[in-house]
Amino acid sequence: MPETGPIATQSGSTANLTDGALLRLVAERQPEALAALHDRHAPHLLALARRILGVAGEAEDVVQEVFVHAWNHAQRYDPSRSSVSTWLVLITRSRAIDRLRHRQVVDRTHEASHRDVPPDAHESPDGVETVLMRERRERVRRELESLPPEQRQVLEMAFYEGLSQSEIAERADLPLGTVKTRTLLAMKKLRSALRAEIRQLL
Amino acid sequence: MSQESSSEDLTILAAIADLERGADPSAAGPPRGDETTETLARLYTEVLGLISFELDPVAPSAGARERLLAAIGASPVARAPEPRPAPVSAPAMPAAPTAITEALRTPPRHSSGPIPRRHSRWPLALAATLALAFAGASVWLWQLQQGQSAEIAELRQELDARRQLNARMDQEVQQTRTEIEKMRSRFALVTSPAVDVRPLRPVGDQQPNARGMLFVAPDHQHWYLSLEGLQPATGGGVYKLWWMTEQGARDGGSLVAQNGEKIQMSSDEMPAGIRDVVVTLEPDPGSAQPTGPEILRAGP
Numbered sequence: 001m002p003e004t005g006p007i008a009t010q011s012g013s014t015a016n017l018t019d020g021a022l023l024r025l026v027a028e029r030q031p032e033a034l035a036a037l038h039d040r041h042a043p044h045l046l047a048l049a050r051r052i053l054g055v056a057g058e059a060e061d062v063v064q065e066v067f068v069h070a071w072n073h074a075q076r077y078d079p080s081r082s083s084v085s086t087w088l089v090l091i092t093r094s095r096a097i098d099r100l101r102h103r104q105v106v107d108r109t110h111e112a113s114h115r116d117v118p119p120d121a122h123e124s125p126d127g128v129e130t131v132l133m134r135e136r137r138e139r140v141r142r143e144l145e146s147l148p149p150e151q152r153q154v155l156e157m158a159f160y161e162g163l164s165q166s167e168i169a170e171r172a173d174l175p176l177g178t179v180k181t182r183t184l185l186a187m188k189k190l191r192s193a194l195r196a197e198i199r200q201l202l
Numbered sequence: 203m204s205q206e207s208s209s210e211d212l213t214i215l216a217a218i219a220d221l222e223r224g225a226d227p228s229a230a231g232p233p234r235g236d237e238t239t240e241t242l243a244r245l246y247t248e249v250l251g252l253i254s255f256e257l258d259p260v261a262p263s264a265g266a267r268e269r270l271l272a273a274i275g276a277s278p279v280a281r282a283p284e285p286r287p288a289p290v291s292a293p294a295m296p297a298a299p300t301a302i303t304e305a306l307r308t309p310p311r312h313s314s315g316p317i318p319r320r321h322s323r324w325p326l327a328l329a330a331t332l333a334l335a336f337a338g339a340s341v342w343l344w345q346l347q348q349g350q351s352a353e354i355a356e357l358r359q360e361l362d363a364r365r366q367l368n369a370r371m372d373q374e375v376q377q378t379r380t381e382i383e384k385m386r387s388r389f390a391l392v393t394s395p396a397v398d399v400r401p402l403r404p405v406g407d408q409q410p411n412a413r414g415m416l417f418v419a420p421d422h423q424h425w426y427l428s429l430e431g432l433q434p435a436t437g438g439g440v441y442k443l444w445w446m447t448e449q450g451a452r453d454g455g456s457l458v459a460q461n462g463e464k465i466q467m468s469s470d471e472m473p474a475g476i477r478d479v480v481v482t483l484e485p486d487p488g489s490a491q492p493t494g495p496e497i498l499r500a501g502p
Contacts, residue, residue, distance in 0.1 A: 031276030038267055043259030051257055060263060064270050071274045076226070081244060086251025087226075093254070094224035133259070141256040159253050164222045180215065187214045190249045197255075198248045 019084035027074035038067050041085065044133070045092045052096035052160055062095045069095075083201035097162035136197055143193040151186035154179050213242040216328055221250060225324070388417075388426045388468060396420040400479060402429065402498040408483075409433060409497045414465075416479055416500055418472065427467040429481070429498070432459040439494060440487045443467065446478035451492050457481065 017025075017036070025033030042063055049059035069091060070077075077087060144152060157163045157171070165183065169176040191198070391397055402414035414429035427443065435441055443454030452473045457465050481498040 031271055031274060034274065034276075035267055035271060038262075038270055042262045042266065044255065044257070046260040046262055047257040048254040050260060051254070056263075059260075060266060063262065064266065064273060067270050068273050080240075082247045082251060086248050089251045089254055090221070090247075091226065093221075094226075097224065133255075136252070137255050137258070140252050144253070144256050155253065158218060158221060159250065162222070162224075165218065183218060184211050184214050187217075187246055187249055188210070190252070191245055194249060194252055197252055198245060201248050201251070202244070 020079055023070070023074050023077055023084050026071060027077075034067060034071050037070065037084075037088075041088050042067070045088055048089060048092050049096045052093065052100055052162075058099060059096070062092060062099060065095055066092045085201060093159065093162075100162065132200075136200075139197060140194065143190060146193070147186050147189060151182045151189070154182045155186045158183065209239060210242055212328075212332075213239055214246050216324070217243060217246045217250060219328070220324065223324075225322070384468065387424070388466075391419055391424060391426050391468075392417050394419070398422075400500040402427075402479065402481065402500040405496040405499050408495060412498055414481070414498055414500075422474065423472050424470045425468065425472050427465075429457065429459075429465040432457070432465060432481075432497070434459045434461060435483055437485070439483045439485045441497065442482055442484045442487075442489070442492070442494075444480045444482060444492050445473050445476050446480055447473055447475040448477065449475070451480075453490065454479075456487065 017033075019037065019040070022033045022037050022040075026037065045063045045066060046059055049062040050056055053059050053062065066088060070088065077084070082090070144155075147155070153172070154168050157168045158165070163171065165179050166176055168174070169179045172179070392399075397420070398418040400416040400418065402416060404410050404412050409432060411431035412429065412433070413431055414427060417426040417428075419425065432441065441457040441459060443457060445452040445454050455467060455469075457467065459465060479500040480492060480496055482492045482494045482496050484492070484494040486493070
């Protein structure tokens with residue numbers, strides 16, 4: 001099963017290839033494969049980078065860095081450890097948070113991170129998302145919204161703001177154990193609720 | 203918490219720790235544990251990867267793809283002609299690059315041999331941290347238990363001492379009550395208008411300063427004796443009180459004199475038919491009859 005479905009802009013030769021197959025081609029220095037991966041994942045990665053950085057231009061730079069990184073380090077990818085999609089997502093997140101820290105932005109709250117985002121930034125442009133991706137987005141969003149607010153909060157602070165558990169505890173004025181407990185509960189619930197999505201990625 | 207649950211928690215926390223460090227989630231490395239741990243680690247890594255899928259996708263700016271290809275030194279790859287087909291539609295790129303097709307026909311490089319693994323140290327660091335934390339917690343708990351044991355022992359000793367003190371206090375209170383009761387009884391006796399008062403006066407010259415008073419209740423059973431000026435007995439003798447009746451002398455008890463202090467005696471038993479009351483100095487404390495010299499006497 002493909003990890004993600006093809007998108008409109010992909011070429012016919014790559015449309016039916018899995019992410020893993022594309023990355024193997026990238027490892028063999030095939031630029032077409034990298035372009036296909038970019039077409040498939042860039043919209044989502046760009047949304048993530050903008051969510052973290054709040055600045056569209058920087059987010060574009062981060063996404064480009066991620067794909068250059070994939071081009072140069074595709075050999076390091078271990079498919080037993082994560083899907084290509086998750087690999088790209090977590091690299092994007094890491095790069096974006098590095099930039100965020102470099103800027104020494106103090107206010108990294110949810111609202112602040114969206115301050116510079118254009119109003120239409122979260123509109124789903126036609127053609128950049130497959131049905132499969134849209135269903136995944138809706139499912140993930142629904143499951144995240146079903147989490148208790150306090151659990152979702154610690155998860156978002158860790159994921160989008162790059163805060164450590166100790167930093168979350170300090171900022172939220174909570175005991176560290178409480179933060180860890182909430183994180184564990186949230187992760188376990190998501191793992192259970194997103195079984196089908198995870199299965200598609202394995 | 204079960205071992206499996208604990209292992210799962212540790213796996214999640216390790217994944218979160220990797221997230222904090224920005225570690226490459228798919229970088230090859232040593233196994234993260236047994237098969238279960240590996241599976242859990244993979245699952246939770248995917249959970250983290252899915253979180254951002256809640257966001258609406260954003261179309262890259264025009265030329266982003268070309269800039270990427272330029273950055274890697276490749277020629278721009280043709281994009282599908284506009285308009286874009288619907289999602290999950292047929293491929294848009296006109297021709298498949300031969301290299302890609304060939305690559306797909308041949309076994310991928312990845313499957314032909316292992317990719318060199320970067321040895322991650324976080325499992326060892328995590329294990330060492332956990333071991334240190336466990337050891338520290340054990341020492342702390344042991345010290346805490348020792349301290350609590352010592353504290354409990356001290357509290358027990360203090361509690362025992364308090365109990366003994368309370369017992370003594372209770373005893374003293376009881377004695378005081380008894381004494382008060384006796385004093386009330388004596389007071390009632392000596393102030394009763396019907397009491398029979400008999401003074402005891404010295405006999406001879408041995409104890410000229412000794413004197414006493416005997417109070418006998420109307421029932422002729424209760425009595426109270428008060429003596430003063432009686433010198434301590436010498437030569438092993440003892441002062442004894444005798445009830446002199448028609449049937450002879452009856453032992454009324456021994457008296458202990460200490461440097462002329464007041465001596466008090468009382469009882470609720472008194473033989474019938476008393477004619478005299480005598481205090482003698484008996485050389486033999488066990489004597490059943492008065493044999494020593496009379497010291498005090500109260501007449502009828």
